[in-house]
Amino acid sequence: MTTSSAPGKIILFGEHAVVYGRPALAAPVTQVHADVDVSDSSRPGIWIDAPDVSLHAELNTLPSDHPIASVINNLFFLWRVSPFPNLAIRITSTIPVASGLGSGAAVTVALTRALASYLQHSMSDEEVNGFAYEIEKLHHGTPSGIDNTVVTYAQPVYFVKDQPIQIFHVGKPFTIVIADTGIAAPTRESVGDVRRLWMNDRSRWETIFDKIGEISFTARRAIEAGKPEVLGELMNENHTLLQKLTVSSPELDVLVGFARDAGALGAKLSGGGRGGNMIALVEPENAEAVSLSLMAASAKNTIITQIA
Numbered sequence: 519m520t521t522s523s524a525p526g527k528i529i530l531f532g533e534h535a536v537v538y539g540r541p542a543l544a545a546p547v548t549q550v551h552a553d554v555d556v557s558d559s560s561r562p563g564i565w566i567d568a569p570d571v572s573l574h575a576e577l578n579t580l581p582s583d584h585p586i587a588s589v590i591n592n593l594f595f596l597w598r599v600s601p602f603p604n605l606a607i608r609i610t611s612t613i614p615v616a617s618g619l620g621s622g623a624a625v626t627v628a629l630t631r632a633l634a635s636y637l638q639h640s641m642s643d644e645e646v647n648g649f650a651y652e653i654e655k656l657h658h659g660t661p662s663g664i665d666n667t668v669v670t671y672a673q674p675v676y677f678v679k680d681q682p683i684q685i686f687h688v689g690k691p692f693t694i695v696i697a698d699t700g701i702a703a704p705t706r707e708s709v710g711d712v713r714r715l716w717m718n719d720r721s722r723w724e725t726i727f728d729k730i731g732e733i734s735f736t737a738r739r740a741i742e743a744g745k746p747e748v749l750g751e752l753m754n755e756n757h758t759l760l761q762k763l764t765v766s767s768p769e770l771d772v773l774v775g776f777a778r779d780a781g782a783l784g785a786k787l788s789g790g791g792r793g794g795n796m797i798a799l800v801e802p803e804n805a806e807a808v809s810l811s812l813m814a815a816s817a818k819n820t821i822i823t824q825i826a
C-alpha cells in the first residue's frame with residue numbers, strides 16, 4: 519500500500535486580484551489534510567472509496583469530468599498505463615469542501631503522489647504542481663494556480679501567476695484563527711462574477727486589484743521583517759476591497775466583525791468568498807477567546823494555526 523497526505527491552505531492576502539496577475543500570499547494549514555491510500559484490489563477495476571463525499575464506485579461508472587476520475591484518467595494517460603491495474607483507492611479528508619481551504623487541490627495532490635509512488639513513477643514537486651494546475655483548470659474555470667502551489671509545496675508562498683514560485687521567510691511566527699461560515703460557496707462562481715464586473719468596467723476593477731496587490735507586497739515585507747502586528751490593518755483593508763469586489767457575504771462580515779470586537783488585530787475573508795472561511799490575526803494569548811467568540815457568533819468550526 520502507498521499513502522500520501524496534503525495539507526489545507528489559507529490565502530492570507532490577495533485572493534481574486536491574483537487571478538489578474540497581482541501577488542498573493544498563502545500558507546499551508548496542516549491541522550486539516552487530505553489522505554490517500556492506494557493498494558492492490560482482488561476485485562477487477564479501480565475501486566474508489568471516499569466516505570466523506572459518500573463515494574463508493576468503480577472508476578468507469580463515474581462521469582469523465584468527475585474530479586477524482588479526471589485525476590486518475592489523465593495520469594494514466596500521461597504515463598501510458600495500459601491495461602489499468604486493479605486498485606483500491608481510499609480518500610479521506612478533514613478539509614471542508616468549497617470553503618476556501620483548498621480541499622480540491624489537496625485531494626488532487628495527495629492522489630497524484632499516492633498513485634505515482636504506487637506505480638513507481640517519480641514525479642518532482644514541479645511536475646505534481648503543474649499537473650494539479652491542469653486539473654484545477656478543468657474544474658474552476660480560470661484559476662490562478664495559487665491553491666495547487668501552496669498545497670504541493672506545503673510552505674508559505676508569495677505567488678504571482680505564471681511566475682516561478684517564491685517561498686517567503688517568516689521573520690516572526692504569528693497566529694491566525696480560521697472560522698468557517700459553514701456555507702459552501704464554489705470558487706468558480708465568485709471568480710466568474712468578478713470577471714463579469716471586470717469585463718464591464720476594466721479600469722475601475724484594475725484599480726482595486728492594484729490596491730490589493732500593494733497590500734500583498736507590503737504584507738510580505740512585514741512578515742519577512744518580523745513585524746506581523748502590521749498585518750492586522752492590512753487584513754482589514756484587504757477585506758474592505760474584497761467587499762467592493764462583491765465577494766464577501768453577510769455571514770463573513772458578521773464573523774469578521776466579531777473577531778475584531780473580540781480583540782483580533784485584523785480580519786478578512788479568505789479564498790473565493792461568499793461563504794467558506796474567514797481569518798483573523800490574533801495575539802497568541804487571545805486566540806482561544808477570539809475562537810470562542812466566533813463560535814458563539816455563528817461559526818461552524820474554528821482552527822487556530824501558526825504561520826511559521
Ligand code: PMV
Pocket residue numbers: 529532533534535536537617618619620660661662663664665705709788789790791794
Ligand atoms: O479556492 P479558494 O476558494 O481558496 O480561492 C482561490 C483564490 C481565488 O483567488 C479566488 C481564485 C484563484 O484561482 O486564485
